[in-house]
Amino acid sequence: MLYGVFSDVHANFEALKAVLAFFRKNTVSRFICCGDLVGYGPQPGECVREVMGLPGLDIVLGNHDAALTGKMELRWFNKNALTAIAFAKKELSKIELVYLAALPETVKTEDFTLVHGTPRKPLTEYLLSEDQFLENLAYWDRSPCFMGHSHTPIYFRQSGGLPPETGFLRPKAKIVLDGARYMLNPGSVGQPRDGNHRASCGLYNSKKKTFEIFRVDYDFSKTQELMRAAGFPGVLIERLAFGL
Numbered sequence: 001m002l003y004g005v006f007s008d009v010h011a012n013f014e015a016l017k018a019v020l021a022f023f024r025k026n027t028v029s030r031f032i033c034c035g036d037l038v039g040y041g042p043q044p045g046e047c048v049r050e051v052m053g054l055p056g057l058d059i060v061l062g063n064h065d066a067a068l069t070g071k072m073e074l075r076w077f078n079k080n081a082l083t084a085i086a087f088a089k090k091e092l093s094k095i096e097l098v099y100l101a102a103l104p105e106t107v108k109t110e111d112f113t114l115v116h117g118t119p120r121k122p123l124t125e126y127l128l129s130e131d132q133f134l135e136n137l138a139y140w141d142r143s144p145c146f147m148g149h150s151h152t153p154i155y156f157r158q159s160g161g162l163p164p165e166t167g168f169l170r171p172k173a174k175i176v177l178d179g180a181r182y183m184l185n186p187g188s189v190g191q192p193r194d195g196n197h198r199a200s201c202g203l204y205n206s207k208k209k210t211f212e213i214f215r216v217d218y219d220f221s222k223t224q225e226l227m228r229a230a231g232f233p234g235v236l237i238e239r240l241a242f243g244l
């Protein structure tokens with residue numbers, strides 16, 4: 001089965017359309033979304049509707065989705081994030097809000113585990129260190145475990161009693177998933193933070209046991225225009241050009 005893996009769309013519809021077009025060109029059979037459809041960007045409704053319509057989708061709740069639907073306290077978010085959450089609250093229909101509110105925090109299938117942050121704390125923990133990775137191993141079993149939240153394409157690997165490995169996944173990086181345990185982040189569609197403004201996503205082949213990272217060009221100036229028109233904070237607008 002070929003899965004299109006994506007995360008942290010953050011209401012950036014231009015970036016989402018480009019990534020979905022890339023997935024369709026590669027004839028994926030199913031989709032995996034690691035959460036955060038809304039927040040930061042100007043088109044939350046368009047993004048939620050588009051993702052709701054994807055056939056064969058596994059998806060989890062992100063922290064911004066949770067805040068928007070009253071499932072997470074707003075004190076966790078900075079001022080700019082709160083501005084975008086308030087904007088999305090006005091934009092989404094009742095049906096779209098109900099859809100987000102019903103999303104699970106963890107998904108486990110025959111082919112993978114899925115969370116937004118970490119298996120231990122799906123909504124709040126950023127997986128950034130090998131120590132955290134090791135601590136989280138007790139909270140999931142089906143490998144690979146896909147995650148988002150840090151907006152950075154990265155992998156963690158652990159095999160037997162050996163020390164863990166981790167690394168940044170450059171564009172076109174390909175991991176062959178051997179018998180080890182992997183946690184994999186496809187990076188962010190709508191707000192990459194690794195210095196590359198292109199939308200990030202992955203292809204997971206569950207039969208061949210491979211995971212590849214891709215970066216997809218999109219017209220970020222269109223997203224920026226909509227953000228300016230809606231009065232978004234400048235820092236949220238400018239960062240899209242730099243991927244920071």
Ligand SMILES: [Fe+2]
Nearest residue numbers: 008036062149
């Ligand atoms: Fe996010």
